[in-house]
Amino acid sequence: MWSLIGGGSSGLGLLAYNAIAARTLGIDRFGEFSFAIIIGTLIALLSMGGIDLASARRAARQGADQRTDDVAVWTMLSVALALATVVGLAVALGAPALAGVIGIEAGTVRWVALLGAAAGMRGVFERTISGLRLYHAQAAVRAIEAVTMVSGAAVLAAREAAGEQGFIAVFVAAVLLANACYAVAILRRRGTPAFSREEARATFDFARHAFVMTAVAYFLMYADKVLVRAEASDRELGLYVAYHAGSVMVAAQLANIMQNILLPAATRSADPRALARRVFRMATLGLVPALGLSMLGLAVILATYGPAFEFRLVTALVFAAWAIVYASNVLFASMTISAGPGAMRDEARFALVRSVLLTVCFVLLSALDMVSIEAVACTMLLVELCESLNLWRLVRHWLPDRPVEVGYVLGDAMGR
Numbered sequence: 001m002w003s004l005i006g007g008g009s010s011g012l013g014l015l016a017y018n019a020i021a022a023r024t025l026g027i028d029r030f031g032e033f034s035f036a037i038i039i040g041t042l043i044a045l046l047s048m049g050g051i052d053l054a055s056a057r058r059a060a061r062q063g064a065d066q067r068t069d070d071v072a073v074w075t076m077l078s079v080a081l082a083l084a085t086v087v088g089l090a091v092a093l094g095a096p097a098l099a100g101v102i103g104i105e106a107g108t109v110r111w112v113a114l115l116g117a118a119a120g121m122r123g124v125f126e127r128t129i130s131g132l133r134l135y136h137a138q139a140a141v142r143a144i145e146a147v148t149m150v151s152g153a154a155v156l157a158a159r160e161a162a163g164e165q166g167f168i169a170v171f172v173a174a175v176l177l178a179n180a181c182y183a184v185a186i187l188r189r190r191g192t193p194a195f196s197r198e199e200a201r202a203t204f205d206f207a208r209h210a211f212v213m214t215a216v217a218y219f220l221m222y223a224d225k226v227l228v229r230a231e232a233s234d235r236e237l238g239l240y241v242a243y244h245a246g247s248v249m250v251a252a253q254l255a256n257i258m259q260n261i262l263l264p265a266a267t268r269s270a271d272p273r274a275l276a277r278r279v280f281r282m283a284t285l286g287l288v289p290a291l292g293l294s295m296l297g298l299a300v301i302l303a304t305y306g307p308a309f310e311f312r313l314v315t316a317l318v319f320a321a322w323a324i325v326y327a328s329n330v331l332f333a334s335m336t337i338s339a340g341p342g343a344m345r346d347e348a349r350f351a352l353v354r355s356v357l358l359t360v361c362f363v364l365l366s367a368l369d370m371v372s373i374e375a376v377a378c379t380m381l382l383v384e385l386c387e388s389l390n391l392w393r394l395v396r397h398w399l400p401d402r403p404v405e406v407g408y409v410l411g412d413a414m415g416r
Helices: 002-048 051-060 066-093 095-102 106-131 135-157 164-190 197-231 234-246 248-268 272-285 287-305 313-337 341-367 373-398 406-415
Strands: none
Touching: 002 066, 002 106, 002 135, 002 164, 002 197, 002 234, 002 248, 002 287, 051 066, 051 106, 066 095, 066 106, 095 106, 106 135, 106 164, 135 164, 197 234, 197 341, 197 373, 234 248, 234 287, 234 313, 234 373, 248 287, 248 313, 287 313, 313 341, 313 373, 341 373
8 A cells, every 4th residue: 555655656746747847848858858867867777786676685584683684774775875976976077078978968967967876876765665664654755755846846837947957956856855764764764874794795796687687677768768869859759758658657657666565575475476476367357457548548648748749549559558568577577586696697688688689679770760659669569578478487487386377377367
């Protein structure tokens, strides 16, 4: 319940924030703004360094010694803070050079650097909070963050001179406030901060594999938008981001809610494969309703963005299908990586294969001059389906006990 409240607050807040930004900036400037946020997200990836998944797994594994668990949590947070600070400062200092490469203002790059560092730290905080099962605290912080973002964006919308940097600054303020709240919640639960070299080495051992998987996941999530911006225009990018925000990002928010529950649950479960069967049954039963609801929600969201963001039925269908497959993959990946570093290594290796496949497809689209919103979205859907097959293999290999019986699960779902 708390995860649903927190995820709902965060998702609705982000949708409202983007809608206000889109209406205020217009479709062309919204494309530029969206590209800046994408750069900030990539900086957040470097700031996390895979520590987010390591922290969730370690925090969920409670031992007999409470003090040892406390030291482990604070060690991971200390390492994450140091990494986020270094990455943020490096990008901020290199802002003039980076601005010339990516085509945005140096001042915007500095704001984006701060956003990336803060968002990376928030990612680690959220995983740690989930591992500690402080779901009520997470829900409260997400609600505070959402209210801050929306109210700040509304204030900017009332000003005629509001620009991209103003909206990014609001985002930064909301994330920093969320980080402060998370730190207070963990301090109250875990006592005095401490550091352990052994825990730091264990964190890096898991995080280095997690980082590869997460880096490829970010590449798969944002390479399409970079391609659209490079081959099309800011206007097309703005429309593409609107479709993506109304479908895949909504699915990602819902999947994140479930991931915060499933990763700790699979880590503690005596029969994680039985858990996988139940999740597969739920996904089968909800497939058709989810597709319809996704398309309906996308139409509503595009309408809130303004008349320049037109609804296309075929495009909406492709994005809705992509959203559903993506969310399902996130859930099964969460259960698989709970098996430990070996499962993480296997998933990381296939993530590299997916990135190569996507790169080849994008190169072909560019060479054949076939880059369009629909073509890029179909390519992303194809890559996600390949990941579904891989996750099926990993579940059978790494999760112990009985195999997942596809025929039985589908038959049982149809019977119900």
